[in-house]
Amino acid sequence: MIGELQIPILLCLAALVSNLSVFISSVRFKYPIFISLKWISIALLFGNLFLIGVFKSQTEKEAYLAFHLFRCVIFFIPYLFLKMSHTLSGRSQSTLLMKISLAITFIYLLLINIDYFLGQSFLILGWNQYDWGFWPILHLRAKILIGFGFFLPFFISLYLLVSPKEEVENDFTVFSYLLLVWWIGFAFNFLALYGVPIFPFGMVIDTIISAFFSLLLTKNWSQHKIHYITEFLSLFGTTILGFILLQWTLNSNPSVQYLISFIIGMAFLYFLFQLIQKFNAKANAFHNQNHDGLIGGNAFQEKTNVSQITAKMNSYQLTKKEIEIVEMMIRGFSKKQIRFYLDISDGTFRNHLSNLYSKTIDRESPNTTGDKFQRFLYFLSKTISKS
Numbered sequence: 001m002i003g004e005l006q007i008p009i010l011l012c013l014a015a016l017v018s019n020l021s022v023f024i025s026s027v028r029f030k031y032p033i034f035i036s037l038k039w040i041s042i043a044l045l046f047g048n049l050f051l052i053g054v055f056k057s058q059t060e061k062e063a064y065l066a067f068h069l070f071r072c073v074i075f076f077i078p079y080l081f082l083k084m085s086h087t088l089s090g091r092s093q094s095t096l097l098m099k100i101s102l103a104i105t106f107i108y109l110l111l112i113n114i115d116y117f118l119g120q121s122f123l124i125l126g127w128n129q130y131d132w133g134f135w136p137i138l139h140l141r142a143k144i145l146i147g148f149g150f151f152l153p154f155f156i157s158l159y160l161l162v163s164p165k166e167e168v169e170n171d172f173t174v175f176s177y178l179l180l181v182w183w184i185g186f187a188f189n190f191l192a193l194y195g196v197p198i199f200p201f202g203m204v205i206d207t208i209i210s211a212f213f214s215l216l217l218t219k220n221w222s223q224h225k226i227h228y229i230t231e232f233l234s235l236f237g238t239t240i241l242g243f244i245l246l247q248w249t250l251n252s253n254p255s256v257q258y259l260i261s262f263i264i265g266m267a268f269l270y271f272l273f274q275l276i277q278k279f280n281a282k283a284n285a286f287h288n289q290n291h292d293g294l295i296g297g298n299a300f301q302e303k304t305n306v307s308q309i310t311a312k313m314n315s316y317q318l319t320k321k322e323i324e325i326v327e328m329m330i331r332g333f334s335k336k337q338i339r340f341y342l343d344i345s346d347g348t349f350r351n352h353l354s355n356l357y358s359k360t361i362d363r364e365s366p367n368t369t370g371d372k373f374q375r376f377l378y379f380l381s382k383t384i385s386k387s
Contacts, residue, residue, distance in 0.1 A: 007244055008055045008132045008199065012048045014240035015203035018210030019045040021233035025217035030324065031341040033172070036084040037213065040077065044210070047074045048203055055133040063127060063134035068116045072109060078153040079105045081183055085157035088176050090165035090340060101153065108149055132199050135192050143194055150190065154183050174216065182209045207237045316359045325352055330380055335373075 022041035026034045050073065053066030079101050086098060115123045123142035127134050138146070161176045185205025192200045211234035218230050313326065321342070328338045339349045357372050361379050 009052050010240055010244055011201070011203045011207075012052045012055070014237040014244075015206040015210065016045055016048040016052075016237075017233050017240075018207045018214070018237035019048065021214040021230045021237065022210045022217075024233070025214045025230045029217075032343040033084060033087040033175075033341070034217075036080055036087060040080045040084065041210070043073050043076045043080060044206060047077070048206070051203070054135075057134055060127045060134060064116075064124070064136075067134075067136060068112070071112055075105060075108050075112070075149070077186060078150050081179065081186075082153045082157050082160075084179060085160045085176075087343070088164070088172050088179065089160040091160065092343060094343075097156070104149065108145070111145070128197075130197065130199070135200070137195065138193055146190060146193065150187065154187065157183060175213075178209050178212055181205060185209065204241060207241055210234070211238050313360075316363075318356070318359060322352055322356055322359075325349075325356065326380065329377065 019041045023038060023045065026038040026041065029035075029038075047070055050066050050070035054063050054070060057063035057066055079098075082101055083098060086092075086095070112123065115121050123139055123145070125137045125139050127136055158180065161180060182205065185202045187202070188205070189200040189202035191198050214230045214234045313323070318326065324342060325338055328341065333341070335349065339346060342349075344352075353373065353376075357376060361372065361375050365375075
């Protein structure tokens with residue numbers, strides 16, 4: 001049987017692997033929402049790594065060091081979750097709310113570092129040693145700080161997601177639901193900090209949600225090596241959860257339990273992932289049939305074909321941002337969607353379009369009249385037909 005102290009470590013390992021899967025999936029995307037997701041995965045990855053250090057600690061001093069590193073990383077999560085909620089609700093990245101949230105995050109980091117290096121902590125009252133390892137007992141002032149720093153952003157995030165300013169991508173509705181569950185799972189880790197003798201099992205939800213994010217991000221990469229890597233990592237992380245669950249419920253020979261749990265976990269999750277992918281494939285087929293773009297697709301589509309097309313436009317000396325806009329036009333994004341994903345103002349977007357027109361259609365047909373946006377789309381369609 002797995003010892004009580006090993007279970008938390010395995011749960012952290014499962015979450016860590018799934019976080020790595022999200023990072024690998026999101027690192028290819030340049031849009032603000034995916035950048036936020038990438039940084040969330042990095043923060044959670046290191047947070048789960050430091051939690052392993054807490055659970056493996058043999059003394060309070062060791063646990064305090066590991067926990068301090070954990071909280072230094074994890075205090076960025078509310079800000080990153082709120083930032084992602086802001087983007088999912090169709091709001092700009094640069095707002096007073098986000099600036100205040102970032103400032104509060106750095107104030108918290110300053111406080112906890114002062115608290116750690118003072119020697120006599122004014123936030124941590126002491127340490128409890130449970131079956132699963134050491135965990136701190138907080139002063140009332142620390143509980144108030146946590147309540148303000150974590151639960152207030154949660155309710156703001158909830159408000160933003162349930163009252164979006166605009167909706168531009170159907171897949172992001174699923175993102176919103178997953179993010180809310182992620183928030184709730186994250187909050188479960190704080191029950192123990194408030195003195196409730198419950199194991200901080202938020203990493204269980206972290207593992208599952210991370211696996212779903214990886215699946216969504218790579219659902220159109222069926223023949224890409226990154227798809228196989230992320231699918232394996234997601235399966236591996238969630239299989240550990242199934243492994244632990246069966247360890248708690250079965251009383252047979254440990255070797256049999258290990259084998260059964262691994263087979264059942266991998267088989268169940270494999271068929272679950274395949275089922276979801278088939279569902280997404282049907283949804284995408286329907287979407288593409290009704291799509292007015294040049295090649296159809298969405299923000300998650302692999303960039304191979306688009307890159308081949310934009311490579312042919314190097315002679316027009318486009319800037320990096322102009323190439324991004326061209327790529328999104330080729331995929332069929334509307335003007336509103338392009339502004340949203342790139343997080344640029346309407347005026348900035350019009351300037352980019354004007355520069356694109358002057359470098360392409362105005363140069364080739366300077367005296368042609370008509371809607372320049374439609375002319376440019378036609379210009380791109382001819383480029384596609386030649387590729």
